Amino acid sequence: MTKPRVFLGWLILVLILSACQTATPSPTPVPTSTAAVEAGPVQGPTATLVPPAATATPGASTAPTTPPFAPAVQAPLSKDANSYFAASGKCVRCHVGLRDQSGAEVNQATLWRASPMANAAVDPYYQAAVSNEIQNHPEYRAAIEQKCSTCHMPMAHFADVGQGKGAQIFGPDGYLSPSHPWNRLALEGVSCTVCHQIQPEGLGQRFSGDLPLDFTTPPGQRVVFGSFAPTRAGQMRMPNESGFVPRQSDHLGTSEVCAVCHNLYTHYVTADGALSEDVFPEQTPYTEWRYSAFAPNTSCQDCHMPEAQGSVVLTAIGQPVARQPVRRHEFTGGNTYLLRLLKAFGGGLQAMDGEAGFAAAIARTQAFLQSQTAILTIAGPQAKDGNLTFRVTVTNLTGHKFPSAYPSRRAWLHVTVRDAAGQVAFESGAYTPEGAIHGNDNDADP
DSSP states (O other), rough: OOOOOOOGGEEEEEEEEEEEEOOOSSSOOOOOOOOOOOOOOOSSSOOOOGGGGGTSSSTTTOOOOOOTTTOOOOOEEEEEEESSOGGGTTTTTSSSSSSSSSSSSSOHHHHHTTSSSTTTTTTTHHHHHHHHHHOOGGGGGGHHHHHHHHHHSSHHHHHHHHHTEEEEEEETTTTTTTTTTHHHHHHSSOOOHHHHHHSSTTSOOOTTTTTOOOOOOOOTEEEEEEOOOOHHHHHHHHHHHHHHHEEOOSGGGGGHHHHHHSEEEEBOOTTTBOOSSSSSEEHHHHHHHSSTTTTTTTOHHHHSSSSSSHHHHHHSSSOOOEEESSSTTOOOOOHHHHHHHHHHHHHEEEEOOOOHHHHHHHHHHHHHHHHHHHEEEEEEEEEETTTTOOOOOOOOOOOOSSSSSTEEEEEEEEEEEETTSSEEEEEEEEEETTTTTOOHHHOOOO
8 A cells, every 4th residue: 555645845833822712701791699708908098089970071981782792893982080090082182193104003092992901801701700700709709809900990990999999890889880980991991091100119029910009199290101201382281181290201111010910929719718828820921021031132012012113293282293212002912812802792892992993903913923922943854654753843932931921821733744635644733613622631621
C-alpha cells in the first residue's frame, strides 16, 4: 500500500487566542438570591455629592426601551456628573473632531467607547460571573459586589466610597437599576475622569482597584491630569465646561497607572466556608510585565494605546495648538469574544457604541492579535517512514504572559497537515463552535 505523500507546504499552524467561554451568557443576569450581609465600614473622608439631576440632561437616566437582544446602537454620551466624576459627554464637547497628520480620526471618546474599558460595566460575561459568585456565596454578597464594582463601575463605586457607603451592583438599589442616581455613570465603565484623576502617589504599589483619588477637593476645583501643559485658554475654559482643572503630569503614561486595576488580588472561600485572610493573585499582567525583558523600554500604553501619526490638535475650541506624541485611546486587547457579544446584543445591554464602532474595534483587535501577540516558526520538518516531525517555537511579543489576565483565557496551537490531494491527514487543536477543543481531556471532562 502506497503511503500518502505529505507536502510540507500544506502544513498550516494557526495560533488562536480565545476566552474559555462555552456559552453566550444572559445579557442582563440578575442574581436570584436576595441574601446579603452588611457591608463593612469604608475608610476615607466623606463628601457631599451633587445629584446627577443637577448636571444631567432631562431623561438621561430613564429605563431603556430597547429589546433585550437588539444589536448595538450608538447613543449620545451621558453628561451626568456628581461631586467626583463627570461622564464622557462632558469631555466630548471640546475634545471632538480630532485628526492626526495622516488624516486618521483620533477622537478619544470615539475610539474609547467601543473598547472593553468603556463597556466594563455592561460586559455580559462580567455580569454573569459576578451574579454566579453571589448565587454560590450569598453570605459574601456585599464583599463580592464591593470588589467587583471597583474597577468595572468606578464612577459609581467611588461616589459611594466617598460617602462611606458600600457598593451594590444588582437589584432595585444596585447600580444597574435605571433608578439608581449613579446608573449612567456606572454604565460608562472606566471613563475619562476616572483614569485622568488618578494621583501619582503610591503607583506601582497600589493594586486591586486601590485608586489613589482625591476625595477632599470640592467640585469645580478637582484636578484632571494630562500629558501636556494646558494653554491659558484651556485653564479658563475647562473648569466651566467639565468642572475639572487641567494639570500636566507624566505619570499617566506609565504602566503603574494601569496596574491599579490590572493587578488583582482577591480573597477566597476556604474549605470550611470562611473568607480567607490572605489574598490570591487572580490576575497579574502588571507584575508579569514588570519582571519581563519589556519593562525597561516598553510600557502598557505603547501596545494598547499606540501613538497617533504626527501631531494632533486636541481641542476643537480655542486657538489650535498641535501636540505630539498623542496616544490613541483605543485600548486594544485580545478579547474579540466580548466585542462580538456587544456588537450583536449591545442594544439591550446598553453598550457604549453601535455596530459600526464595535466592528472597527473587532478589526483592530484581530490585526493586533495577528501582529503583536506572538511569532510562530517551524524548524526541522522531516517526513520519514510515514511520520512527519517538526518543532514549533512560539515567541511571546506581549510583554506579559500569553495569555494573561482573566484566568479562563487560554491559547493553543491548531495544527493541520494535508496530503497532496488536500485532504486532512492529521489535525490537532480543532475546536467546536462552543469553544471546546477536540481531544482536550479538560474540555471532555472538567
